[in-house]
Amino acid sequence: MPARALPYRPHNHDACVTQALADARDICQQRSARLTPTRERVLELIWQSHKPLGAYDVLAQLAEDGHNAAPPTVYRALDFLQQNGLVHRIASLNAFIGCAHAGEHHTGMFLICRACGNVLELTAPSVSGAVQAAADAESFELDDITLEIAGLCPRCQKDSGHE
């Protein structure tokens, strides 16, 4: 039993957050990258759910903290977190989500439920392999893959049957 698809199931989400923050601290330690309070707080905010958060949403939440931040503060924190593999940007949504495989050197693939908004990050070697092969066939030197799947998660498929 794979215990997969956490975002789509009820779970103790505090554990997600705690784990993510602990991982982040470890990773930054290892790379001697500075996980400053603002950066850590932004990461925590991003992790508050499995729905991607826009930069301006983060900004608004910081404002609720009493932190009177401007957009560059948020974008810089997000850049840092991306650089260090702690969050991903979802291009099709202009939003950010906590990385579910921080540190692991992976190619993310995102299943985005257009009903509930939750996102599941997968690592699918067969997909990366096929993409790599397709790029090779064109002699294209692959650098970065954006792979975002929109659709309906299992839970929302059921829900749509009987409103």
Added chain:
Amino acid sequence: MPARALPYRPHNHDACVTQALADARDICQQRSARLTPTRERVLELIWQSHKPLGAYDVLAQLAEDGHNAAPPTVYRALDFLQQNGLVHRIASLNAFIGCAHAGEHHTGMFLICRACGNVLELTAPSVSGAVQAAADAESFELDDITLEIAGLCPRCQKDSGHE
């Protein structure tokens, strides 16, 4: 010899444009969708190269035509063209590119050269298959795939060796 990867090679680009416009007229005819002058002109502008064009670039070019258009004009034309499978939006670039397989019911995969900016659209059944399988494995009902690969095209790989 597959004669592939047209965008990355010298070619008679006027033929691309002519063909694209002819295809568009056919397709719109079949679907009784109205390819109005503005829409057709926007499509032509998008096809002026194999580099994706931003909505505001299109707007600027329309302005050069003497067409004093506002953003909604362009976005509406682009929406129409997307609806009818004539252009694709590249989410990672916020830009639009002519569809290389108009009418064919395909899942686009885009190889984006970060040096020259050209984009090659591929149809790779093995990739779509792997993606579909990965989605199935999570019981996710797939709706739409965004797959954009950034990297270096063959030509630009060579060029970067000897400035």
Added chain:
DNA sequence: ATGCAAATGTTATAATGTTGCAAATTTCCC
């Protein structure tokens, strides 16, 4: 011709993201 639906025009505004520079903080080396 008239009436309806689709398409376009127009104005304003929302949402997202960046630049540039100054001030503060941390690091690192002596």
Added chain:
DNA sequence: GGGAAATTTGCAACATTATAACATTTGCAT
């Protein structure tokens, strides 16, 4: 510890991308 260098933050202004709302015009069928 002291001080130069580098990193991080604050801040103001601005750039880019996209949409809302409503009026007007056009195409087309009756």
